[in-house]
Amino acid sequence: MKNIYKLDRPVYIISDASVVGQSEAEGPMGELFDFAIRGDDTFGCDTWEKAESELQRLALSEALAKGLLCDGEIDMILSGDLLNQCIGSAFGLSDFETPFIGLYGACSTAAEGLMLGSLISSAYSARVAAVTSSHNASAERQFRSPLEYGGQRPPTAQWTVTGSGSFILSANIADAQRCAKGDDICIAEILEVCPGRIVDAGINDANNMGAAMAPAAADTIERYFQDGGKMPSLILTGDLGYEGSEILKDILKNRNTDISDVHMDCGLMIYDRKKQDKHSGASGCGCSATVLSAGILKDIRSAQLEDVVFVGTGALMNTMSVQQGMTIPAIAHLVHIKGRAFPGEEKK
Amino acid sequence: MKNIYKLDRPVYIISDASVVGQSEAEGPMGELFDFAIRGDDTFGCDTWEKAESELQRLALSEALAKGLLCDGEIDMILSGDLLNQCIGSAFGLSDFETPFIGLYGACSTAAEGLMLGSLISSAYSARVAAVTSSHNASAERQFRSPLEYGGQRPPTAQWTVTGSGSFILSANIADAQRCAKGDDICIAEILEVCPGRIVDAGINDANNMGAAMAPAAADTIERYFQDGGKMPSLILTGDLGYEGSEILKDILKNRNTDISDVHMDCGLMIYDRKKQDKHSGASGCGCSATVLSAGILKDIRSAQLEDVVFVGTGALMNTMSVQQGMTIPAIAHLVHIKGRAFPGEEKK
Numbered sequence: 001m002k003n004i005y006k007l008d009r010p011v012y013i014i015s016d017a018s019v020v021g022q023s024e025a026e027g028p029m030g031e032l033f034d035f036a037i038r039g040d041d042t043f044g045c046d047t048w049e050k051a052e053s054e055l056q057r058l059a060l061s062e063a064l065a066k067g068l069l070c071d072g073e074i075d076m077i078l079s080g081d082l083l084n085q086c087i088g089s090a091f092g093l094s095d096f097e098t099p100f101i102g103l104y105g106a107c108s109t110a111a112e113g114l115m116l117g118s119l120i121s122s123a124y125s126a127r128v129a130a131v132t133s134s135h136n137a138s139a140e141r142q143f144r145s146p147l148e149y150g151g152q153r154p155p156t157a158q159w160t161v162t163g164s165g166s167f168i169l170s171a172n173i174a175d176a177q178r179c180a181k182g183d184d185i186c187i188a189e190i191l192e193v194c195p196g197r198i199v200d201a202g203i204n205d206a207n208n209m210g211a212a213m214a215p216a217a218a219d220t221i222e223r224y225f226q227d228g229g230k231m232p233s234l235i236l237t238g239d240l241g242y243e244g245s246e247i248l249k250d251i252l253k254n255r256n257t258d259i260s261d262v263h264m265d266c267g268l269m270i271y272d273r274k275k276q277d278k279h280s281g282a283s284g285c286g287c288s289a290t291v292l293s294a295g296i297l298k299d300i301r302s303a304q305l306e307d308v309v310f311v312g313t314g315a316l317m318n319t320m321s322v323q324q325g326m327t328i329p330a331i332a333h334l335v336h337i338k339g340r341a342f343p344g345e346e347k348k
Numbered sequence: 349m350k351n352i353y354k355l356d357r358p359v360y361i362i363s364d365a366s367v368v369g370q371s372e373a374e375g376p377m378g379e380l381f382d383f384a385i386r387g388d389d390t391f392g393c394d395t396w397e398k399a400e401s402e403l404q405r406l407a408l409s410e411a412l413a414k415g416l417l418c419d420g421e422i423d424m425i426l427s428g429d430l431l432n433q434c435i436g437s438a439f440g441l442s443d444f445e446t447p448f449i450g451l452y453g454a455c456s457t458a459a460e461g462l463m464l465g466s467l468i469s470s471a472y473s474a475r476v477a478a479v480t481s482s483h484n485a486s487a488e489r490q491f492r493s494p495l496e497y498g499g500q501r502p503p504t505a506q507w508t509v510t511g512s513g514s515f516i517l518s519a520n521i522a523d524a525q526r527c528a529k530g531d532d533i534c535i536a537e538i539l540e541v542c543p544g545r546i547v548d549a550g551i552n553d554a555n556n557m558g559a560a561m562a563p564a565a566a567d568t569i570e571r572y573f574q575d576g577g578k579m580p581s582l583i584l585t586g587d588l589g590y591e592g593s594e595i596l597k598d599i600l601k602n603r604n605t606d607i608s609d610v611h612m613d614c615g616l617m618i619y620d621r622k623k624q625d626k627h628s629g630a631s632g633c634g635c636s637a638t639v640l641s642a643g644i645l646k647d648i649r650s651a652q653l654e655d656v657v658f659v660g661t662g663a664l665m666n667t668m669s670v671q672q673g674m675t676i677p678a679i680a681h682l683v684h685i686k687g688r689a690f691p692g693e694e695k696k
Contacts, residue, residue, distance in 0.1 A: 001446060002423040005472055047672055075350040076543060083666065084432040086452045090546060090664035094677045098349060099543035101460065102452040102664070102679070104434045112449065116464065123471030124353055142668075195424060195447035198438060316438035316450070318431065320490075324395055329442045331450070 003227040006192045011118040011169050012176035013188040013337070015067030016297055018290040019058045021136065021162030023278075027271045032294035033163075034062050041137060041162045049087060052135035055164035055286070056081070056092030060131050063166040067179050071096050074168065075126035078113040080104050081133050081285050082160075083142060084318075088133050092164075098129070107134075107213075107239055108196065110165060110289035111312025111333040115193040118335070121169045133164035134284030143206075143319055156208040158241045158267060158283035165289025173343065185303040186339030194229070194334040196220045198316065201330070206322045209330075210244020210267075210280060213313040216330035217244075218251040220311060224334055225257060232307045232336070235259050236296060238288025239267030240313060241281035266291040288312050300339040307338040351575040354540045357473075359466040359517050360524035361536040361685070363415030364645055366638040367406045369484065369510030371626075375619045380642035381511075382410050389485060389510045397435060400483035403512035403634070404429070404440030408479050411514040415527050419444050422516065423474035426461040428452050429481050429633050430508075431490060432666075436481050440512075446477070455482075455561075455587055456544065458513060458637035459660025459681040463541040466683070469517045481512035482632030491554075491667055504556040506589045506615060506631035513637025525690070533651040534687030542577070542682040544568045546664065549678070554670045557678075558592020558615075558628060561661040564678035565592075566599040568659060572682055573605060580657045580684070583607050584644060586636025587615030588661060589629035614639040636660050648687040655686040 018033045025036030035058055037043060043054040056079065064070065077096060080103035081088035093100060105112035113130030121128045137147055139160040145151045169190070170176065176187045199219050203212040217237050225231075240248055245265045252259055266288040267281035292310060299305040313332040322328075366381045373384030383406055385391060391402040404427065412418060425444060428451035429436035441448060453460035461478030469476045485495055487508040493499045517538070518524065524535045547567050551560040565585050573579075588596055593613045600607055614636040615629035640658060647653040661680040670676075 001420050002472070002474055003447075005474075049668060049672065072349050080450075080452055082433070084668065085430070085454065085664065085666035087664065087666050087669050090677045091669065091674065094546040094548050097545055099351075100546050100679060101464065101543060102428075102454075102662075104428055104450040104452040106433065106450075116449065116468075119468055119472065124350070124467065126350055126353075195449060197445055198442040198448050200442050314450075316433065316435065318433040318435050320397060320432065321435050321439065324397065326439065329438045331448060 003223045004192050004194050004229060005119060007118060007122040007190065009122045009171045010189040010191055011121045011171050013167050013297060014170045014175045014179040015063050015168040016293040017059050017062035017066060017166050018293040019055050019164045020290055023276060024161055024163055024270055027276060029270055029295055033290060048135055048137040048141060049083060052088040052133050052138045053092035055133045055135065056088060056131055059164035059166040060093065060129055063168050067168045071098055074098050074129050076101060077129045077131060078103055078117050079131040080109045082106060082139055105331065106314030106316055107283055107285050108312035108314030108331055108333050109285045110292060111310055111335050114167060114335045115195060115333050117169045118190040118193060121171050125171055128169045129166055131166040132285040132289050134160050134286040136160045136162045139284060153279055154207045155279050156243045157279050158209060158281050159278035160284035161270060161282050161287040163286030163290040165293040184301040186301050186341055188297050188300045188337055189340045190335055191338055192336045194220055194224045196332040198329045198331055200327050202327050204327045208243060209283060209315045210241040211247055212315050212328035213330040214240055214244040214247035215251060217248050217311050217313050217332040220332040220334050221252065222255060231262065232309045233262060233305055234308045235263045236308055237265045237311045237313060239283040240265045241267040241283060243280045300337060303339055310335045310337055351571045352540050352542050352577060353467060355466060355470040355538065357470045357519045358537040358539055359469045359519050361645060362516050362518045362523045362527040363411050364515040364641040365407050365410035365414060366641040367403050367512045368638055371624060372509055372511055372618055375624060377618055377643055381638060396483055396485040396489060397431060400436040400481050400486045401440035403483065404436060404479055404481045407512035407514040408441065408477055411516050415516045419446055422446050422477050424449060425477045425479060426451055426465050427479040428457045430454060430487055453679065454662030454664055455631055455633050456660035456662030456679055456681050457633045458640060459658055459683050462515060462683045463543060463681050465517045466538040466541060469519050473519055476517045477514055479514040480633040480637050482508050482634040484508045484510045487632060501627055502555045503627050504591045505627050506557060506629050507626035508632035509618060509630050509635040511634030511638040513641040532649040534649050534689055536645050536648045536685055537688045538683055539686055540684045542568055542572045544679040544681045546677045546679055548675050550675050552675045556591060557631060557663045558589040559595055560663050560676035561678040562588055562592040562595035563599060565596050565659050565661050565680040568680040568682050570603060579610065580655045581610060581653055582656045583611045584656050585613045585659045585661060587631040588613045589615040589631065591628045648685060651687055658683045658685055
């Protein structure tokens, strides 16, 4: 069984974009997102589901614009979301005339898209877009109760991010040079990926997803190191929240791997814990996608971060499986992203 | 924009398996499936959702057994289904310790899994399993009404198949030779794939999926021929049903492509139209997966069929999008499968 897939031709994240709602705009990363709506999170739509689709449309359009590309100049879009039958993606991206591959990886979708996209981009010289989204209100309506019910959330619950992130991948260095901004020192490149396995730790509390997902993250990180993966400058999980992050570090420590110095979780970065009470942190496909785009990739490009092991985590349940008393299987996909100094030639 | 992805190293479908419920077992293909339950469709489980998961577990276990492989000897499983958040796959495959990639392509999932699986298997020398399922009762409960309600179905409605198909892919010819059965004349190999685009023809009748999906199938088939694809011995769509199949042939005829001599639809093959009244035919992820496994691949291996363009079609809606008056976007992924005579060496 192969754990790590090394890319013979590295794949560059040539462009990316993030779109978020009001709570995210008010958080510590607020100034970094490409689009942030203030006022309400409808994005001018008459349903929350349409608003989520609009997030994806905006995020992909902006990433294409930043990459100086139009719809017909990419070869494939990989996308998924949390809504039943992934309608956020289907309706958000139906105007694009590019081949579309639907994914389902729950909150790991950003990592899943980057992983599959880089495997395909590297081997087939394709320009691939990876997109994902979540919307707090559409997720609350579907997974819990409509917001108007005002249900109480326990302390271990995470808050679904209203946001979408999109990434354009290319194995062509000229693409990366063309898209580089004036102050970029490095290009963000994907070197290797490690797909996750389904891990079911027996958790059945849908308000404690962090606990369900941490063992999956531990499994993937452990297999990565066992197969020769090196400790990076940052292990970025998304989204374990406060509870899950501690569990992950504990599990790995018990297996003689201490990641506490290099670990961060996207779920802890997007809201201010003191000013914005979101309980155990952020979650949702849009969380790790927007944090990676708005924060981490900028730090890689400005050479503040050398390399990042991005581990997207997802809980693979639905409301019915929880009602039927089933446990919550989880998964974590890993993408190793590194900053690469511009090669001999100048930026174009 | 790239339409066709040609595989430098061909990928072989070294083994596959099909599992179906009672109605499917009573149909014209009944004797061909690997497992067919008679009695009821619970597969010994206490909920329909668990029964669907059990279908996937059985189908993958049987394909591995036929391939003389155990869990650790494949590198990746690609799977998805129609249930919210694809829990059929997550719970059905959680016992396998193989990396898992979740897909969402509605009824196109068999084709989507074969397409992505062959792209990855070819480029990274990986053994990949593609799995999918549907269950009539879990689909009725989720998309329409519980069976006990006895709701009336209009003539254009299709019947969700209770079934699961799984396929093991390998780019290693020795794998294919090892798995060949005594009377096989050919190996089934995937030569090229063509991912679909989202096509929204404005249909909003959830009881007429064939009409929603036919334009997507036409788009993919047309792009395939435009990019150099040749007319095969069989264009196998899955699952347009009676209504959608006629629409597809009409659309293509109007664009000067006549496929009526070579076209078949999986939705028309699994039930007997006269004895089993299923209205416009079969549908569901399990339909094309089981027809391909139990019927078409056998015909390719026995050299009765030379080459097949398999076009999996899916409708990308959910109940809420229909309730909100949205139209039904659809997609169709294409996989070109050919029979290849055994090379110089004998079968092993």
